[in-house]
Amino acid sequence: MALPSVRALLKQREASVTASERRIIAVLLANYPSAALTSISQLATAAGVSDPTVHRLVLKLGFEGYPEFQRALLAEVDARMNSPLSRLESSADQPHTEDTQQAxxxxxxxxxxxxxxxxxxxxxxxxxxxxxxxxxxxxxxxxxxxxxxxxxxxxxxxxxxxxxxxxxxxxxxxxxxxxxxxxxxxxxxxxxxxxxxxxxxxxxxxxxxxxxxxxxxxxxxxxxxxxxxxxxxxxxxxxxxxxxxxxxxxxxxxxxxxxxxxxxxxxxxxxxxxxxxxxxxxxxxx
Structure with a gap:
């Protein structure tokens, strides 16, 4: 059975966390996934909370720490970018050569x-x-x-x-x-x-x-x-x-x-x- 995505985890836990932690989730979902690819301090500042509050949320999501949380997100992004569907979708906006066979x-x-x-x-x-x-x-x-x-x-x-x-x-x-x-x-x-x-x-x-x-x-x-x-x-x-x-x-x-x-x-x-x-x-x- 496939593990839930980071986005899915955030949405699942949104109703069961503290108000401060919900602000962090709101920032993450509003700027997904880029908001989570900054430092823990930058994310905390954007959400108006402390660094330890971000750390506690990450632990509640099932990660050992912020670095592991980021690695999971990067792996998810990489998997999507490299899936045949996403690559097909991205190629739709690119100019196509007339001679597909030769290309x-x-x-x-x-x-x-x-x-x-x-x-x-x-x-x-x-x-x-x-x-x-x-x-x-x-x-x-x-x-x-x-x-x-x-x-x-x-x-x-x-x-x-x-x-x-x-x-x-x-x-x-x-x-x-x-x-x-x-x-x-x-x-x-x-x-x-x-x-x-x-x-x-x-x-x-x-x-x-x-x-x-x-x-x-x-x-x-x-x-x-x-x-x-x-x-x-x-x-x-x-x-x-x-x-x-x-x-x-x-x-x-x-x-x-x-x-x-x-x-x-x-x-x-x-x-x-x-x-x-x-x-x-x-x-x-x-």
Whole structure:
């Protein structure tokens, strides 16, 4: 269940606080959200109350202090500014190019270029090394907007190595996959803003079980980045109001290409066996 916004909290508590605290709420709602982005003293002066009165109100709202109150407000503003709807609404007032196709393709080219320019070679090589070991089980997972990339990676990996599969990153529905993990196995996670808590929890549980965590994420970085073994960052902003995942596809393809190069003979033999089975015949010895 989503937590109420700061605005909603202010309105909910307006009738149950003191008269001085109501003045603070009135100032905050009248100049929302800018009134709360000043210092505590400036807000107190605007409402005609003391600094401790502002502090008491913030505590009543459920925050540990004014800094945490401001962080919650900034996170709320950021989430709204970066939502597809708000970005679509803001773009309505901007002049549009006649050639939308060229503008979009150009912005995607820039996103891929920036991703390549700032890519970490160390994290890429670490990812390839982990996935190249056929003794490691590999679980691939992602959130609502990125799960299909994890499924696609699992399909590609299964063509060139054993023990790779797609799982749902949920402690409730993916616990069986976690139960089968051994220390040293690999969990590949795709997680992009707005980061999904169930995905974060699943990745952390895998890490606690001794698995290596490889993260595909955006430039703002999922919380998983704080404990991942390798982090592959892509730049997702484009001419569209929706974050682009084109660089993610490119990164995924690059990892698979590197894996094929590293284990070309094994990959070729495995593909021969798979093709033979699809054709309904027993594969010849390689």
């Amino acid at each position: 979009m393709l150009g912005s995607l080219t820039l996103a891929i270029g920036k991703t390549a320019e700032l890519a970490s070679r160390e994290d890429f090589e670490r990812t390839v090394s982990l996935l190249a070991d056929p003794q490691r089980t590999v679980l691939c997972c992602g959130g609502r907007a990125s799960g299909f990339f994890a499924a696609w990676l699992a399909v590609l990996l299964s063509q060139i190595r054993p023990r790779a599969r797609h799982v749902e990153p949920s402690l409730e529905r993916g616990s069986e996959a976690l139960a089968d993990l051994s220390p040293g196995d690999v969990v590949v996670v795709y997680d992009y803003r707005r980061y999904q808590e169930s995905v974060v929890q699943f990745a952390r549980a895998a890490r606690d079980l001794g698995a290596h965590v490889v993260l595909f994420t955006d430039e703002w970085r999922s919380p998983i980045a704080s404990f991942a073994d390798a982090v592959l960052v892509s730049f997702v902003q484009s001419a569209s109001p929706f974050d682009t995942k084109v660089p993610v596809v490119a990164q995924t393809e690059a990892v698979v290409a590197a894996l094929v190069q590293r284990a070309s003979v094994d990959a070729k033999n495995r593909l021969k066996r798979i093709e033979a089975l699809r054709a309904g015949r027993v594969a010849e010895d390689a």
